[in-house]
Every structure is written in C-alpha cells, then in structure tokens.
Amino acid sequence: xxxxxxxxxxxxxxxxxxxxxxxxxxxxxxxxxxxxxxxxxxxxxxxxxxxxxxxxxxxxxxxxxxxxxxxxxxxxxxxxxxxxxxxxxxxxxxxxxxxxxxxxxxxxxxxxxxxxxxxxxxxxxxxxxxxxxxxxxxxxxxxxxxxxxxxxxxxxxxxxxxxxxxxxxxxxxxxxxxxxxxxxxxxxxxxxxxxxxxxxxxxxxxxxxxxxxxxxxxxxxxxxxxxxxxxxxxxxxxxxxxxxxxxx
Amino acid sequence: xxxxxxxxxxxxxxxxxxxxxxxxxxxxxxxxxxxxxxxxxxxxxxxxxxxxxxxxxxxxxxxxxxxxxxxxxxxxxxxxxxxxxxxxxxxxxxxxxxxxxxxxxxxxxxxxxxxxxxxxxxxxxxxxxxxxxxxxxxxxxxxxxxxxxxxxxxxxxxxxxxxxxxxxxxxxxxxxxxxxxxxxxxxxxxxxxxxxxxxxxxxxxxxxxxxxxxxxxxxxxxxxxxxxxxxxxxxxxxxxxxxxxxxxxxxxxxxxxxxxxxxxxxxxxxxxxxxxxxxxxxxxxxxxxxxxxxxxxxxxxxxxxxxxxxxxxxxxxxxxxxxxxxxxxxxxxxxxxxxxxxxxxxxxxxxxxxxxxxxxxxxxxxxxxxxxxxxxxxxxxxxxxxxxxxxxxxxxxxxxxxxxxxxxxxxxxxxxxxxxxxxxxxx
Numbered sequence: 001x002x003x004x005x006x007x008x009x010x011x012x013x014x015x016x017x018x019x020x021x022x023x024x025x026x027x028x029x030x031x032x033x034x035x036x037x038x039x040x041x042x043x044x045x046x047x048x049x050x051x052x053x054x055x056x057x058x059x060x061x062x063x064x065x066x067x068x069x070x071x072x073x074x075x076x077x078x079x080x081x082x083x084x085x086x087x088x089x090x091x092x093x094x095x096x097x098x099x100x101x102x103x104x105x106x107x108x109x110x111x112x113x114x115x116x117x118x119x120x121x122x123x124x125x126x127x128x129x130x131x132x133x134x135x136x137x138x139x140x141x142x143x144x145x146x147x148x149x150x151x152x153x154x155x156x157x158x159x160x161x162x163x164x165x166x167x168x169x170x171x172x173x174x175x176x177x178x179x180x181x182x183x184x185x186x187x188x189x190x191x192x193x194x195x196x197x198x199x200x201x202x203x204x205x206x207x208x209x210x211x212x213x214x215x216x217x218x219x220x221x222x223x224x225x226x227x228x229x230x231x232x233x234x235x236x237x238x239x240x241x242x243x244x245x246x247x248x
Numbered sequence: 249x250x251x252x253x254x255x256x257x258x259x260x261x262x263x264x265x266x267x268x269x270x271x272x273x274x275x276x277x278x279x280x281x282x283x284x285x286x287x288x289x290x291x292x293x294x295x296x297x298x299x300x301x302x303x304x305x306x307x308x309x310x311x312x313x314x315x316x317x318x319x320x321x322x323x324x325x326x327x328x329x330x331x332x333x334x335x336x337x338x339x340x341x342x343x344x345x346x347x348x349x350x351x352x353x354x355x356x357x358x359x360x361x362x363x364x365x366x367x368x369x370x371x372x373x374x375x376x377x378x379x380x381x382x383x384x385x386x387x388x389x390x391x392x393x394x395x396x397x398x399x400x401x402x403x404x405x406x407x408x409x410x411x412x413x414x415x416x417x418x419x420x421x422x423x424x425x426x427x428x429x430x431x432x433x434x435x436x437x438x439x440x441x442x443x444x445x446x447x448x449x450x451x452x453x454x455x456x457x458x459x460x461x462x463x464x465x466x467x468x469x470x471x472x473x474x475x476x477x478x479x480x481x482x483x484x485x486x487x488x489x490x491x492x493x494x495x496x497x498x499x500x501x502x503x504x505x506x507x508x509x510x511x512x513x514x515x516x517x518x519x520x521x522x523x524x525x526x527x528x529x530x531x532x533x534x535x536x537x538x539x540x541x542x543x544x545x546x547x548x549x550x551x552x553x554x555x556x557x558x559x560x561x562x563x564x565x566x567x568x569x570x571x572x573x574x575x576x577x578x579x580x581x582x583x584x585x586x587x588x589x590x591x592x593x594x595x596x597x598x599x600x601x602x603x604x605x606x607x608x609x610x611x612x613x614x615x616x617x618x619x620x621x622x623x624x625x626x627x628x629x630x631x632x633x634x635x636x637x638x639x640x641x642x643x644x645x646x647x648x649x650x651x652x653x654x655x656x657x658x659x660x661x662x663x664x665x666x667x668x669x670x671x672x673x674x675x
Contacts, residue, residue: 001672004260004298004549004635005612009672031612032638085304085671131286132304133263133668176253176264176304217607218545 001087002133006215007032008087012080014065014120015093016040019189020139022049023204024090024211029058031212033087037080039065039120040093067093067116068108073123081127085134088215089124091117092139096154096191106153113157118164125168128177135215136172137180138165142223144183145232149244150195169220180214182207183232184224199247200228254308257540258297259547260606260635263304263668267291271313273416277390280414280664283307287666290414292356293331296363297550298635299668300409306666311358314416319344323381324422328358328415333534336526344422345475345526347379351579353531358415363632364407364592366599368454368473368530371584375594377406378587384417388664392416397588404655407589409631411665411675412656426477430454430529433472433521436513440466440565444598447582454529457580460509461568461602462502468580469516473529490537497544500605505574512577543605551615552601552630553622554583554593560625561598564618568602571614578602590648590655593630601633612636631669639674649675 002008009032013021016038025036036058040046050060061083063076080086094113097105121138128134144162147155162181169179184207186198207224214222223229235243255262270276280288286306293312294301302308311329318325319342326335332346333353339345350365359365361383366375373379382396385405393413395402405412433452437443443457443466452472459468533539540548555561568575579601583594593599604611619641622629628645629637643649653675669675 001263001299001304001668002261003637003672004258004547004606006261007612007636009639034639129264130305132265132306133261174253174264176262216612 001085002135003032006135008135008215009033010035010085010087012037012039012077012086012089012124014039014089014091014117014124015067016062016065017043017045017049018092018094018139019191019204020184020187020207021090021092022052023208025053026056027205027208027212028088029053029056033058035059035061035084037061037063037086039063039076039080041066065120067112067120070116070119073119077120077123077127081131085131086124086128087133088135088137089121089128090137090139090211091121091124093117093120094139094154094158094191096151109153110157110160113154114160117161121165121168125172125177129172129175133176135178135180136168137182137211137215138162140165140181140183142183142185142228142232146235146243148198166221178220180211180219181221182211182214182224183221183228185228200225200231254291254294254302255547256296256298256301256635257294258549258606258635259540259543259545260549261299261668263299263302265303265306265308267308267310269310269313273314273386273392276309276314276386276414276416277392279307279309280386280388281390283664287664289665289667290328290358290362290410292329292359293354295352295355295359297633299672300363300631301359302668303666304668309414311356311414319422322421324420325417326357326420327417328356330357331355332357332360339422340425340428340526343424343426345425345428347373347421347423348376349530351531352534353527354534357418358410361406361415361418362408362410364587364589364594365632366583366594368456368581370594371582372453374584375587375589375592377589377592379421380406381419381421383415383419385413386416387413388660388662400655401659403588404590404652404659406587407592408652408656409591409669409675410667411670412659413665425475427475428526429476429523430473430526431476431521432524432529433519434516435470435472435519436516437468437470438465440468440562443468443470443580444561446470447580455582458512459565459578459580459600460513461565461575461578462506462509464569466565466569467513469513471529473524476523491539491541493541495541495544497546497605497607500543500574500576502572502574505576509577546605546607549604549606549611549615549635550601550633551604551618552599552633553618553627554595554597554599554630555622555625555627556595556597558597558625560622560627561600563625564621565600567618567621568614571610573604573608573611573614575602575604590652591631591646593628593632595628597627599630601630631673634669637673639672642673642675
C-alpha cells in the first residue's frame with residue numbers, strides 16, 4: 001500500500017534495466033519498497049540489476065517482457081499482480097534509435113517506445129483499478145513537447161505516449177489510481193551515451209529524486225530538472241525557423 | 249451498493265471499494281460471504297485517521313444502519329453501528345455515562361471495540377474493552393459468535409482493527425453520574441517537567457494536557473476533571489462551525505502553528521476552576537464540523553505513541569521540536585496498566601498525539617526516526633491513528649502480534665477480513 005506520504009511498498013518496473021528506472025527503484029527501496037518486479041528482456045544486465053536491489057534489501061522478481069509482443073502483456077503482468085498488490089508501476093521502456101530516415105528502424109522505435117509502453121501501461125492500469133489504489137508513472141520526455149532534429153522519431157513516439165498518459169489520467173480520476181507523467185530533459189544514461197548533451201542535462205539519480213518527490217506530491221506532470229517546465233513553455237512558442245537553429 | 253473512494257479522517261491515501269450498507273445482521277452476513285477475492289472490512293463513522301476502514305478493490309460494509317441500543321438496569325446493549333454520541337445523549341438524562349470515551353463522540357461501538365479506544369481516564373478506568381461484558385462477532389463463515397473476556401477471540405477482537413470479524417453487538421456497563429456536568433480545573437504549566445509533574449500528581453478521574461511542541465521547553469495546559477452534582481445543562485451541543493469543502497493546502501505551516509499554539513497557551517488562565525458540560529470537556533473538536541479539512545487536500549497525519557514512564561517521552565518531544573516540522577497542539581495523557589487486547593494500544597506510561605500536515609517536508613523521515621526512538625523506549629504507535637508505519641516496525645511494538653495472527657488464522661483461515669491497513673502492515 002502507498003502510505004500517507006504516498007511512499008509505495010511495492011514497485012513494478014516495465015523496462016527494468018533502464019538507468020532511470022533502476023535509480024528510481026534504488027531510491028524507493030531505501031524508503032518503503034520491499035517488493036520489486038523487474039519486467040525486461042532477459043539479460044545479464046537484468047540479473048545484475050535484480051541482484052543489486054536484493055542486496056539493498058528488497059525481494060526481487062524478474063519477468064520476461066518484450067515490449068513489441070503486446071499480446072503477451074496481459075499474461076505477464078497478470079501473474080505479477082496475482083502475486084500481490086503493486087503500489088507503483090513505472091513504465092520506462094523506450095529506444096532512442098538513430099535518426100537516419102529509415103522507415104523500418106523508425107517503426108521499431110515507435111513499436112517499443114509508444115505502442116509497447118502504451119499496451120503495458122493499459123494492462124497495468126486495469127490491474128491497478130481492480131485493486132482500487134496505486135500510481136502509474138509514465139516516463140515521457142521534454143522531447144514530447146517539442147521534437148528536435150536530433151531525436152524526432154523518438155520524440156514523436158514519446159509525444160504519443162505522453163498524450164495517451166494524460167488522457168488515461170483523466171479516465172482514471174476517482175478510481176483510486178493516479179498517473180504521473182515524467183518529462184526529463186537530456187539524461188546522461190547508456191541510452192544517450194556518446195551523444196552531445198543538450199542544455200539542462202541531468203542524471204538518472206536526479207530523475208529518481210524528482211519521481212519520488214512527484215509521487216509524494218499530488219502532481220500529474222513533472223519536468224526534470226523542474227526549470228524545464230518554464231523553458232518548454234517558452235520554447236513551445238519559438239518560431240520553427242529559430243528553434244531549428246538552437247543548440248542540441 | 250456503490251463504489252466509493254474512501255479515506256480515513258486524515259484524508260491521506262484513499263482507495264476505491266464497493267460499499268454496502270446492510271440493514272440487518274442477515275444482510276451483513278450475506279455481504280461477508282460474497283465478499284470476493286479482496287475481502288471485506290467494516291467501517292463506522294470514518295474517524296480512524298489512516299487506512300484501517302478502507303479496503304481497496306474489495307468490499308467495505310458501512311455499519312451505521314445497525315445502530316439500535318437498549319439500556320436495561322445497568323447494562324447497555326448496543327449494535328455495532330451505534331455511535332457513542334447517540335449513546336451519551338440517551339444515557340445522560342438517566343444519570344449514566346459511558347465508562348470510556350475517546351476524543352470524539354463520532355465513533356461507533358464497533359469501532360471503539362476494534363480500536364480498543366481509551367479516554368482521559370485510562371489510569372483509573374482502563375480502555376473501552378475493560379467495560380465490555382460480551383460482544384457478538386460476525387465471523388468469516390457468516391455466523392455470529394458471542395465472545396466474553398477471557399476468550400482468545402475476545403482479546404484478538406478488542407484492538408484487532410476489525411480483522412477478526414464484524415462487531416455486531418456489545419454489552420457495556422455505563423457508569424452512574426450525578427449530572428452531565430464536570431468540574432474542570434485548568435492549569436498553565438511553563439515547561440514539560442511542570443506538565444508531567446502536574447499530570448503525575450493528579451488524583452482527578454480525568455486528566456489531559458495540551459502541549460506546545462514547537463516551544464523548546466514544552467510548555468502546556470493541564471485540564472483535570474471530575475463528574476459533579478451541578479446545574480443540568482445540555483450534555484452535548486451541536487457543532488458551532490464547519491469547515492468548507494475546498495480548503496487550500498499550506499494554511500497550516502510552522503508560522504501559523506507557532507502563532508496558534510502561542511494564542512492557545514496565552515488564553516489559558518494560570519489556574520481556574522469551572523464547570524463544563526460533558527461535550528465541551530471530552531470532545532472540544534466536535535464543535536467544529538469537518539475540522540480535518542483545515543489541512544487542505546494533502547490531509548494530515550496524527551502520530552500517537554505510548555512509551556513507559558522514563559526518558560522516552562522527552563527524547564521524542566525534543567526530536568520533534570528540533571526538526572522544525574510544524575505540529576499543532578499535541579495531546580498528552582497518562583495511561584494505566586495495559587489490558588488484555590492482543591493489539592490494544594495502551595501500555596502504562598505516557599501517550600502523546602501530534603497532528604502534522606501530511607505534506608510537511610521532512611515529516612516522513614522524522615516519524616520513521618521517532619518510531620525507532622519509541623521502539624527503543626519499549627513503546628508503540630496507535631494503529632487507529634497510523635497511516636505510515638513500516639511493517640517491520642510492528643512486531644517490536646506489539647509483542648502480542650504473533651498470538652494475534654494465530655487467533656486470526658483460526659477465526660478467519662481464508663483471510664476474508666482485509667483492509668488497506670492490514671495489507672500495508674502485513675498484519
């Protein structure tokens with residue numbers, strides 16, 4: 001159960017080897033989380049992540065999850081919820097990809113970052129609604145607000161997911177389940193390794209701290225760092241001819 | 249039948265459940281037997297501060313239609329949904345009073361049993377359960393069992409937070425009173441030692457102190473009271489004020505709390521003696537309808553703990569005063585020897601209850617640190633108030649927990665009675 005401060009006791013991570021997701025899991029385990037379920041493609045990284053969280057004191061389960069195999073999501077997550085209530089679901093699956101104008105690669109990015117994440121979020125939202133309480137954290141991106149040349153395919157998928165999550169939040173209003181949309185800026189992770197950082201670049205740990213603070217508040221959307229909320233409010237209105245020339 | 253989002257009095261962590269309002273014990277039994285996978289819990293007037301009377305995704309039975317009662321001789325037989333306020337109102341003109349009343353009268357008999365509530369007279373009279381001659385418990389298989397003190401099921405039910413079954417009826421022994429008036433002595437105390445000395449030296453039946461935990465010294469006001477032969481006034485009055493539904497958050501902060509505590513202390517006379525109606529003494533906050541709304545949409549948390557006499561109380565008070573987290577008037581009482589309820593809260597020593605805005609920065613970590621100090625002193629927190637305790641802290645606080653679990657497993661092997669509190673604390 002989430003307690004009076006909305007600190008959860010159990011956590012399901014969809015895309016369980018993402019740097020941001022693991023930083024968040026680590027932080028929440030230091031508070032009240034005692035059960036962690038990592039849903040991801042089986043890999044050495046997944047095993048290592050599970051071991052690390054176990055050492056930190058959590059009971060950790062891993063579930064094989066393939067974002068694009070949407071017809072399997074119901075069964076995979078059904079078993080997770082059958083094993084006990086999940087207080088927070090963190091949907092963090094996504095691929096940045098390259099921005100070569102390759103239709104097959106672009107479709108793959110969308111299939112994981114948008115379609116897979118949306119399907120997983122819906123399956124989990126229904127399970128949360130049945131248990132009558134919980135929070136669904138959807139990892140979006142500031143790119144969802146205004147795509148840049150460097151990431152527009154990924155940005156378009158996050159824009160779709162972001163819009164979906166906002167609508168879902170309204171659908172779930174009054175159900176005891178809330179949705180928290182998280183829009184980080186450039187985060188130094190293995191996904192962005194080697195890329196030139198954009199202004200206001202941040203770290204997975206900073207995103208984790210912001211997610212924890214967001215869960216404790218009644219916020220529906222948070223930006224990381226927080227100043228990006230104001231920055232994006234301005235950038236949204238910058239003419240394209242100028243936006244195109246901005247750094248990053 | 250309707251789905252509803254339910255929260256406790258602190259208005260934190262709501263969850264959605266199917267709410268049934270049975271009009272008879274038979275309807276109640278049917279509701280329990282058809283509860284489904286996520287179980288059922290009884291709810292009364294919703295005055296538990298945290299999550300014991302909610303059951304996310306399951307069934308909540310609202311007991312307030314089962315509210316009849318009858319006074320014959322000196323025994324009061326009341327249904328589980330009867331409120332203590334209604335009972336007091338009926339008893340007072342007949343020169344009777346409830347032996348134990350908590351800080352609000354908006355509590356049902358079932359809730360008073362399940363939380364094993366205590367009053368300002370615990371050293372003299374014990375907790376609510378000490379005055380229950382017998383009670384009827386609707387168990388998981390839909391049968392009503394009559395329980396009496398001495399039976400394991402009785403002592404698992406008193407203080408058992410509704411997890412052994414639904415209390416459908418209780419037989420109580422009211423006490424005789426000369427009039428519905430109390431003689432109250434109010435005394436201003438300049439620091440915590442003064443407050444403790446004043447409470448320790450009190451020979452009055454009822455005693456309570458209001459403590460200013462924002463002042464380093466821990467100054468306070470001690471009210472002692474006894475029943476009296478006095479002018480007959482109305483025992484209970486209706487609310488004077490009510491708080492609007494949409495209050496903004498953040499009204500109660502360190503500065504407003506300090507100001508309020510200062511004014512409260514300043515208005516108290518150094519020493520005074522006067523007579524007061526029952527309600528004004530026992531339930532001052534009931535005069536403000538929906539007072540919990542003043543904390544705004546984030547709600548509030550009440551932290552009530554008990555520690556044996558010794559240094560435990562002061563160490564927790566100092567920790568809270570130093571933290572800078574705003575706390576409004578804290579209520580300090582003495583507790584007498586513990587009763588037999590396996591999860592009953594009172595143990596001999598001090599009990600302090602503090603209200604905090606739930607969104608106060610640093611509060612979650614402060615209260616976790618207080619838990620450790622309380623455990624170190626051999627104390628515990630009160631489950632009827634709790635909304636944030638960690639499950640691993642519970643066994644150290646309640647040595648009766650293992651026995652409670654055994655009795656509960658016998659009474660309810662399938663775990664039909666469930667609540668958000670039970671899930672959170674892995675009861």
